[in-house]
Amino acid sequence: MVHLDGNSIGGVLQSVFGRDLTVAVGVCGGCRAERPVGAMHVYRGAGIVVRCPDCDMVLMRVVESPQRMWIDLQGVATMQIDAD
Amino acid sequence: MIETSQVRTLILDVSGWPGHRAGQHVDVRLTAEDGYQAERSYSLASAPGDPPAITVERLENGEVSPYLVDEAVHGDRFELRGPIGGYFVWDSDGSTDPLLLIAGGSGVVPFMSMTRLRRDSGSKVPTRLLYSSRTLGDVIYRDELDDLAARHDGLEVVHTFTRESPPGWTGYSRRVDIDLLREVAFPPQEDPRVYVCGPTSFVEAVADNLVALGHRPGRIRTERFGGA
Numbered sequence: 444m445v446h447l448d449g450n451s452i453g454g455v456l457q458s459v460f461g462r463d464l465t466v467a468v469g470v471c472g473g474c475r476a477e478r479p480v481g482a483m484h485v486y487r488g489a490g491i492v493v494r495c496p497d498c499d500m501v502l503m504r505v506v507e508s509p510q511r512m513w514i515d516l517q518g519v520a521t522m523q524i525d526a527d
Numbered sequence: 528m529i530e531t532s533q534v535r536t537l538i539l540d541v542s543g544w545p546g547h548r549a550g551q552h553v554d555v556r557l558t559a560e561d562g563y564q565a566e567r568s569y570s571l572a573s574a575p576g577d578p579p580a581i582t583v584e585r586l587e588n589g590e591v592s593p594y595l596v597d598e599a600v601h602g603d604r605f606e607l608r609g610p611i612g613g614y615f616v617w618d619s620d621g622s623t624d625p626l627l628l629i630a631g632g633s634g635v636v637p638f639m640s641m642t643r644l645r646r647d648s649g650s651k652v653p654t655r656l657l658y659s660s661r662t663l664g665d666v667i668y669r670d671e672l673d674d675l676a677a678r679h680d681g682l683e684v685v686h687t688f689t690r691e692s693p694p695g696w697t698g699y700s701r702r703v704d705i706d707l708l709r710e711v712a713f714p715p716q717e718d719p720r721v722y723v724c725g726p727t728s729f730v731e732a733v734a735d736n737l738v739a740l741g742h743r744p745g746r747i748r749t750e751r752f753g754g755a
Contacts, residue, residue, distance in 0.1 A: 445727040447751045451568060453611040454554040465614040481614025482748070 553609030574643035631725020
């Protein structure tokens with residue numbers, strides 16, 4: 444399955460978090476690789492799965508329905524971003 | 528505005544448009560009469576400061592692009608989210624780092640926003656756009672790119688054709704491979720800022736080759752489209 448980059452879900456993340464998250468730097472809970480969300484690998488099927496480009500671990504999952512959104516960030520150890 | 532037989536630029540009238548940065552995109556959502564919705568992302572082609580414009584390539588089995596390219600007319604309305612993205616952007620911020628832009632097909636769109644910004648801001652930052660197209664007829668913004676390169680202000684545009692090159696063409700006529708990159712890219716020692724945009728397989732191959740040539744992965748920003 445082909446993957447996209449984190450910037451392809453910038454709009455989805457912005458609708459959840461209210462700001463551009465593609466510049467946030469996340470640490471992979473598996474291999475501790477650090478990279479901006481914009482550089483993570485995105486797989487889109489019924490939902491959205493974000494994987495670490497280094498170890499393939501699932502970092503985030505997002506599922507959207509007209510009424511609700513589910514966000515799973517278990518794979519991300521920490522994230523940092525400039526103060527607003 | 529028709530760019531090629533498969534590609535069209537749409538200038539959007541968005542009330543309250545906050546302005547955008549070069550490289551950002553918008554998410555477009557179309558809703559059919561039966562309520563079915565389809566959403567796609569399109570890079571902004573216009574320079575920051577100009578009204579938002581997207582350039583769309585008609586995909587064979589596309590759900591959104593055939594409508595935008597063939598049917599949308601002045602006055603049509605659709606839902607838009609954006610501008611989005613702070614990762615795949617270039618600001619003319621006075622940095623003297625060379626700028627290397629590598630485009631596969633319609634991956635050139637965000638780079639038009641960047642080169643238009645470069646022109647508007649009077650930047651002389653050394654910039655190379657390596658642009659891979661199937662044929663000459665597929666080159667988007669052909670005349671404008673010729674004009675920008677003819678200013679000789681530090682921007683070079685290098686075309687390569689993968690299916691058919693124009694008669695008398697003495698330039699590259701093959702896929703972007705490691706040898707082509709070695710010849711065209713700024714050397715790693717110059718530590719260029721690199722942006723690669725296009726179909727996923729194109730971006731993967733180019734990014735891997737750049738790293739093999741010695742470029743730092745952290746200096747390479749990628750924007751993959753779906754599909755091959």
